[in-house]
Amino acid sequence: MSGFVGILVSDPWLQNQFTQVELRSLKSHFMSMRRESGKLTVGELAAKMSRLKVVGENLTEEERASFIHDLNRNLDDDVDFESFLRVYLTLQGHASARTGSNAKNSSAFLKAATTTLLHTISESEKASYVAHINNYLAQDDFLNRYLPIDPSTNDLFEIAKDGVLLCKLINVAVPGTIDERAINTKRVLNPWERNENHTLCLNSAKAIGCTVVNIGTQDFIEGRRHLVLGVISQIIKIQLLADLNLKNTPQLVELVDDSKDVEELMSLPPEKILLRWMNFQLKKAGYRKIVTNFSSDVKDGEAYAHLLNVLAPEHSNPSTLAAKDPLARAKLVLEHADRMGCKRYLTAKDIVEGSPNLNLAFVAHIFQHRNGLSTQTKQISFLETLPDDAQVSREERAFRLWMNSLGNSTYINNVFEDLRNGWVLLETLDKVSPGIVNWKIANKPPIKMPFKKVENCNQVVKIGKQLKFSLVNIAGNDIVQGNKKLILAYLWQLMRCTILQLLKNLRFHSHGKEITDADILEWANTKVSNSGSQSRMDSFKDKRLSDGIFFLELLSSVQPRAVNWSLVTKGRTDEEKKMNATYIISIARKLGCSIFLLPEDITEVNQKMILTLTASIMYWFLKHPVEDRPSGTSDSESGSQSETISNSTIDDSASESSIEENGNM
Numbered sequence: 085m086s087g088f089v090g091i092l093v094s095d096p097w098l099q100n101q102f103t104q105v106e107l108r109s110l111k112s113h114f115m116s117m118r119r120e121s122g123k124l125t126v127g128e129l130a131a132k133m134s135r136l137k138v139v140g141e142n143l144t145e146e147e148r149a150s151f152i153h154d155l156n157r158n159l160d161d162d163v164d165f166e167s168f169l170r171v172y173l174t175l176q177g178h179a180s181a182r183t184g185s186n187a188k189n190s191s192a193f194l195k196a197a198t199t200t201l202l203h204t205i206s207e208s209e210k211a212s213y214v215a216h217i218n219n220y221l222a223q224d225d226f227l228n229r230y231l232p233i234d235p236s237t238n239d240l241f242e243i244a245k246d247g248v249l250l251c252k253l254i255n256v257a258v259p260g261t262i263d264e265r266a267i268n269t270k271r272v273l274n275p276w277e278r279n280e281n282h283t284l285c286l287n288s289a290k291a292i293g294c295t296v297v298n299i300g301t302q303d304f305i306e307g308r309r310h311l312v313l314g315v316i317s318q319i320i321k322i323q324l325l326a327d328l329n330l331k332n333t334p335q336l337v338e339l340v341d342d343s344k345d346v347e348e349l350m351s352l353p354p355e356k357i358l359l360r361w362m363n364f365q366l367k368k369a370g371y372r373k374i375v376t377n378f379s380s381d382v383k384d385g386e387a388y389a390h391l392l393n394v395l396a397p398e399h400s401n402p403s404t405l406a407a408k409d410p411l412a413r414a415k416l417v418l419e420h421a422d423r424m425g426c427k428r429y430l431t432a433k434d435i436v437e438g439s440p441n442l443n444l445a446f447v448a449h450i451f452q453h454r455n456g457l458s459t460q461t462k463q464i465s466f467l468e469t470l471p472d473d474a475q476v477s478r479e480e481r482a483f484r485l486w487m488n489s490l491g492n493s494t495y496i497n498n499v500f501e502d503l504r505n506g507w508v509l510l511e512t513l514d515k516v517s518p519g520i521v522n523w524k525i526a527n528k529p530p531i532k533m534p535f536k537k538v539e540n541c542n543q544v545v546k547i548g549k550q551l552k553f554s555l556v557n558i559a560g561n562d563i564v565q566g567n568k569k570l571i572l573a574y575l576w577q578l579m580r581c582t583i584l585q586l587l588k589n590l591r592f593h594s595h596g597k598e599i600t601d602a603d604i605l606e607w608a609n610t611k612v613s614n615s616g617s618q619s620r621m622d623s624f625k626d627k628r629l630s631d632g633i634f635f636l637e638l639l640s641s642v643q644p645r646a647v648n649w650s651l652v653t654k655g656r657t658d659e660e661k662k663m664n665a666t667y668i669i670s671i672a673r674k675l676g677c678s679i680f681l682l683p684e685d686i687t688e689v690n691q692k693m694i695l696t697l698t699a700s701i702m703y704w705f706l707k708h709p710v711e712d713r714p715s716g717t718s719d720s721e722s723g724s725q726s727e728t729i730s731n732s733t734i735d736d737s738a739s740e741s742s743i744e745e746n747g748n749m
Contacts, residue, residue, distance in 0.1 A: 102169070108297075108298050110168070110169065110172060111165060111493075112297070112298060112314075113135070113136065114165055114168045115295065115493075115495065116314075117132045117440075118495070119295075119355070119495055122352075122353050122355055122356045122497075123162055124162065124163045124168070125159060125160055125161060125162060125163060125376075126152060126156045126158060126159050126160070126161045126163055127159030127160065127380070128163075128377055128379065128380065129148070129152050129163060129168075129171055130145050130146075130148040130149035130152055130380075131145060131379045131380045131383075131438045131440075132379060132440065133148060133171070133172070133175065134148075134437075135206070136172070139172070139175045139176060139179050142179040143175060143178060143179055147178070148175055151174055151175055151178055152171055152174075152175075155170070155171060155174060162529075162530045164528065164529070164530075165493060205309050205310050205313050206313075206439070206441075208430070208431065208433070208434050208439060208442060209313065209317065209439070209441055209442060210235060210240065210313060211235035211236075212428075212429045212430060212442055212445065213240075213313065213316050213317065213320060214233045214234075214235040214240055215235065215428070215429075216320055216428075216429070217231070217233060217240070217249070217253065217316075218231055218232040218233060220253075220256045221249075221252055221253065221256065224252055226248060226252075226269050227243075227248065227249060227252060230243050230249075238307075238309070240312075240316075241307040241309050241312055242307060244304060244307065244312050244316075245278070245304060245305055245307055246268075246273050246278050246281060247267075247268075247278055247280075247281025247282045247284070247285050247304060248267055248268075248269055248281060250282075250285045250289075250304070250312075250315065250316070250319070251264075251267050251281060251284060251285050251288070252264075252267075253316065253319050253320075254285065254288050254289060254292060254319055256323060257292060257319045257320065257322045257323035257326070258292045258322065258323075258326070260666065260683075261288050261291065261292055262284065262288050262670050262673075263663075263666040263667045263669070263670040263671075265648070265651045265667060265670075266284060266667065266670035266671050266674050267281060267284065268280055268281050278305060279301050279305070280674050280675075281674075282301035282304045282305065283301055283673070283674055283675070283676050284670060284673050284674040285304070286299065286300075286301065287673035287674075287676070287677065287678050287679070288670075288673055289315060289318070289319065290485065290488075290489045290678060290680075291485060291673070291679070291680055292319075292322055292485075293318075293322055293485060293488065294315060294318040294319060294322070295318065295488065295489075295491075295495065296315060296489075297489075297491040299311050299314075299315065317441055320445065321441070321444070321445070321448075324444075324445055324448035324449060324452070325354035325355065325358065325448055327451070327452060328354035328357045328358055328361075328448070328451065329350070329354065329357070330346070330349065330350055333455070333457070335455065335457035335458060336349065336357065336361065336457065337349075338364075338457050338458055339357075339360055339361060339364050350498075351497075351498045351500065351501040352497070353495075353497035353498075354497075355378075355444065358444070358447055358448060358451060359375060359376065359377075359378075361451060361455065361457075362375055362387070362391060362447060363375055365391055365394045365395065365456055366387060366390050366391060366394070368394050369390040369391070369393055369394045370390075371386070371387060371390040373386075373387070375387050377440065378440045378443035378444040378447065379438035379439070379440040379443065380438050382435065382438070382443055383410065383435065383436055383437070383438040384410045384413070385404075385407075385410055385413035385414045385416075385417050385435055385436075386405065386413070388414075388417040388435070389404040389405050389413065389416070389417055389420075390405075391450070392417065392420045392421060392424065392450075393420075394456060395424070395450065395454050395455075395456045396420070396423070396424045396454065399420050399423040399424055400420065401416055401419070401420060403416060404416040404417060404420065410435075410436050411432055411433070411436050414432035414433075414435040414436050415432040417432075417435065418430075418431070418432055418435075421446075421450070424450075424453065424454060425453060426446075426449055426450050426453050426454070428445075428446065428449050429442050429445035429446045429449055430442035430443060430445070430446045476568060476572065478682060478684065478685065478690075479572050479575075479576070479692070480498070480499050480500065480568075480572065481680075481682075482680040482681060482682075482685075482693065483499055483572070483575040483576070483579065483680075484496050484497075484498070484499050485680045486579060486680050487499070487508065487512055487575075489678065489680075490511075490512060490515055492508050492511045492512060493507075493508075493511060494507065494508050494529070496508060499571060499572075499575065500566045500568050500571060501566060503563060503571060504537060504541075504563060504564050504565075504566055505527075505529055505531045505536075505537045505540060505541075505564075506526075506527075506537060506539075506540025506541040506543070506544050506560070506563060506564075507526070507527075507528065507529050507531075507540060509540075509541070509544045509563070509574075509578075510523075510526055510540060510543065510544060510547075512578065513544065513547050513551075513578070516551075516578065516581060516582050516585060517547075517551065517585070520547055520550065520551075521543070521547065522543065525539070525543065526540055526543065527539055527540050534564065537564045538560050538561050538564050539560070540560070541560030541561065541562075541563040541564050542559070542560035543560075544560065544563060544574075545558055545559060545560050545563075545574075548574060548577065548578075551577075551581050553574065553577040553578075553581070554573075554577065555574070558570050558573070558574065576692055579696065580692075580695070580696075583695075583696060583699040583700075583703070584598070584599045584600075584699075586703055587599040587603075587604070587699065587702065587703055587706070590703070590706050590707060601624070601695060604695065604698055604699050604702055605621065605623065605624065605698070607702050608621065608634075608638055608698050608701075608702065609621065611638055611641040611642060611705075612634065612637045612638050612641055614641065615637065615640065615641035617637045617641075619633060619634045619637050620634070621634055623691075624691045624692075624694040624695045624698070625689055625691040625694070626689065627689055629686070629689050629694060630655070630661055630686065630687050630688070630689050631654070631655025631656070631660075631661050631664060632655050632661060632664030632665050632667070632668050632686055632687075633652075633655055633664070635668045635672075635686070635697065635698075635701075636649075636652055636664065636667070636668060636671075638698070638701060639668065639671050639672060639675070639701065642675075642701060642704070642705040643675055646671050646674070646675060647671060651667065652664060652667065658687070661686075661687045662683050662684075662687055664686075665683035665684075665685075665686035665687050666683045668686060668697075669681065669682075669683065669686075672697065672700065672701060675701075675704055676704050676708075677697075677700040677701060677703075677704050678700065679696060679697055679700050680696075681693035681696065681697060685697075
């Protein structure tokens with residue numbers, strides 16, 4: 085069992101019950117369930133495990149709830165991955181007994197289950213996402229020949245095979261992520277062009293916060309429905325939750341009482357903020373229950389009826405709350421939503437069945453359309469007293485996205501809050517340098533005692549010193565306390581260490597010697613010089629880099645057909661510089677570089693991010709011998725082959741390998 089799996093499953097008995105493929109599959113489902121509401125409790129398992137095909141089809145929710153209750157009677161307890169696996173084994177045993185399957189060997193009966201589980205998709209979700217795509221991409225010049233897509237067919241997965249649809253959808257969710265000049269949009273694409281589009285899509289998806297562990301370009305090319313739909317689901321979710329922060333919706337400050345609460349609100353994941361907003365509105369309506377999830381707590385439709393009555397009383401119908409049948413009430417709720425212009429993403433059946441993804445999308449859409457918050461709230465003055473450091477914000481974003489791309493057990497929403505128990509930092513360190521963490525003395529979440537968090541963070545600092553990080557006056561308690569400056573300083577050294585370790589591990593180039601920043605600088609200048617250009621950079625903070633020309637020449641030198649020079653500007657004005665910077669990032673991702681910088685990091689010459697960009701290009705070039713790179717006559721035929729997809733961490737068949745196999749920068 086690899087270090088990657090070993091971190092997630094420390095119990096040797098549990099490790100022996102599953103193959104690595106099974107563990108990765110179940111971990112993916114577990115992470116998905118947890119992300120929906122920020123955590124996963126015992127009380128939520130019965131409803132959420134309905135999506136695991138064999139368990140969901142052969143046991144009713146009541147039966148699942150009964151078996152789970154026998155295991156743990158405290159419904160509010162958090163569920164970690166090992167607990168999830170134990171529950172799964174128990175339910176699988178009951179399901180197998182019912183169907184007459186041989187459950188003597190748990191791994192044997194799991195193989196059949198996970199094979200079907202992997203290929204199960206929700207037709208309701210597919211129909212909902214198709215409607216979203218038809219709505220938001222209807223006017224796209226390239227895609228309009230394929231739209232609208234018929235949700236009753238598998239056309240969605242066929243259209244997604246050339247990569248254009250997903251790239252365009254990413255830009256709808258987070259405008260400007262992909263420079264559309266970098267997308268290959270010929271009517272008929274050759275295999276290299278198609279692979280480039282998927283590589284660009286996967287690296288860009290990671291850069292907006294999607295989890296694409298275990299997904300590779302071949303999955304899209306083959307139209308593997310569950311994986312394609314999973315990525316689409318994440319992209320749409322990011323779009324729908326985009327306004328659930330104080331920057332985009334300052335009126336959210338109405339949900340809290342003082343500046344301390346404002347800071348807490350700012351650290352919450354968007355799903356949690358959406359739940360808090362929903363409960364805030366429900367309290368106005370006199371609804372006494374607290375909604376804690378988008379599944380079991382909304383299945384009876386009562387919460388929705390109260391919510392819509394508060395937000396749009398002019399459209400209310402007394403029959404909704406009077407209805408005895410949940411399905412009838414759900415239909416009336418959707419009629420109310422329709423009168424508000426909000427009937428999207430789910431059906432009455434989806435409400436009654438507690439579909440978490442579609443219920444979340446429905447509530448997020450209502451929030452976007454009519455949030456019911458005051459536009460002249462006094463508390464907004466709190467926001468003016470809070471620090472607004474754009475540089476800190478950008479660095480936090482880059483480090484957060486990078487760590488989330490590594491396949492850690494916890495999804496990070498805010499590095500200053502979510503790293504304070506030390507666990508994710510220990511996981512990341514173990515990927516950078518396998519075996520360096522002493523897991524016997526590590527404390528696994530949830531951690532209630534503060535000193536246990538300090539113990540984890542003390543080990544984080546100790547390992548940092550072993551790796552020769554500069555950690556003067558940094559103690560474990562600084563991380564526990566959420567000291568922003570020190571956490572960012574640690575994370576930068578951790579990211580840089582990862583980069584240098586990746587390059588060192590290409591021993592046939594480095595001969596095992598330590599790689600330095602100076603080596604990376606010299607390599608880049610030599611590549612550009614050998615291509616016949618006079619450009620060079622004196623350092624990673626050379627202000628001449630702001631026009632982007634050097635990096636375009638570097639990309640062209642490692643893959644001559646990567647850059648279409650007719651699309652490059654002279655980089656004289658701020659607008660021209662930004663256009664070049666956006667193009668650089670997309671071209672690098674299209675080649676296979678997994679990078680998390682923004683165009684501003686290039687135009688403003690952010691030394692740290694410039695180093696990561698250069699090193700990522702260097703790693704890609706050294707990892708892929710010249711004979712592995714496709715040649716051809718067109719600009720768009722350049723890029724990586726399917727075997728050399730990307731530096732995406734823990735992707736494809738290498739998902740259980742350590743970070744040194746990958747090139748996440």
